Amino acid sequence: METRVHELLAKYWEAETSLEEEKELRDLLQTVEGFEEEKILFGGLGELSEMEPQLEIPEEKPKETKVRRITPVWLNWAASVLILVSSVWIWQYTEQRKAEEEAYEEVMMALAMIQSNLAKGKENMKEIEDLKYLNTTNQIFGLKPQKK
């Protein structure tokens, strides 16, 4: 058995052994006396070959849809432009409302002034109104009627 180990080891170091012969060598080294360094080498390699990882199978990625995706960069740009346009539109609308209110106020003030002046004119017309109670032109001018 020891001779066989020597024989296999010689072939092994020259890289001339087959996988079957290497397995035979490992098996023989477990039973034969001596060869301590070789036992450590093959023992360590054997331990390493039995190490297994604890992993999880990664989840499969979702199938891609045919919908055209908008890239985040473009989405950001679009959002910025939308906010800018909305801001301008709101500003214009507010300014227009403000101008309309000012025009209304001015018209109302003008109408109030006209009404006030009309009232003053009406007051002055009162004396003329009283003329209707005079009977004749003679009374106005203080003339005596002519006798026939």
Place this chain on the structure above:
Amino acid sequence: MSSFFEAYIWSQRGKLYRLAYFWVKDRALAEDLLQNVFEKSVKREAELRQHPNPVGWLMTSLKNEVLMYFRQSKRIESIQEVDEVMEIQEEDSTASEKVQKVMRLVQELPEKQREIFQLREVEGLTYEEIGSYLEISQEQVKVNLHRARKSIREKIQGLRK
């Protein structure tokens, strides 16, 4: 999960994990890095289906993941090869004495020899399989394996004296 993922990617987890462990000498970190590689491979499954060497792609991707992790976490820009990672990483104190001894013997080998030695001795792959994964000829596999074993034999003989 697709049958492609299970057949060609998930089935390689043990081999890839042990490769990563050799580089980073930390079981939890090796698992995290490999998990990242699997998540990336799910996203790029369509590309991998067309790839002539998916295992080779996974090994390269894992190596890049290790380098990226060490560049980011250690703030060392100059790390270009996994050999440098192996130099700065401390031994795994939780591993057995035998494993630690093997890691020390293998660590000093050049990268190509170390990968071939590991794929043969730990994973039990044929020359043909190793050659296809690393995209080299069977002759190159044999030459590198011979050099790796010779180097390890000399170290073992040195330990005896």
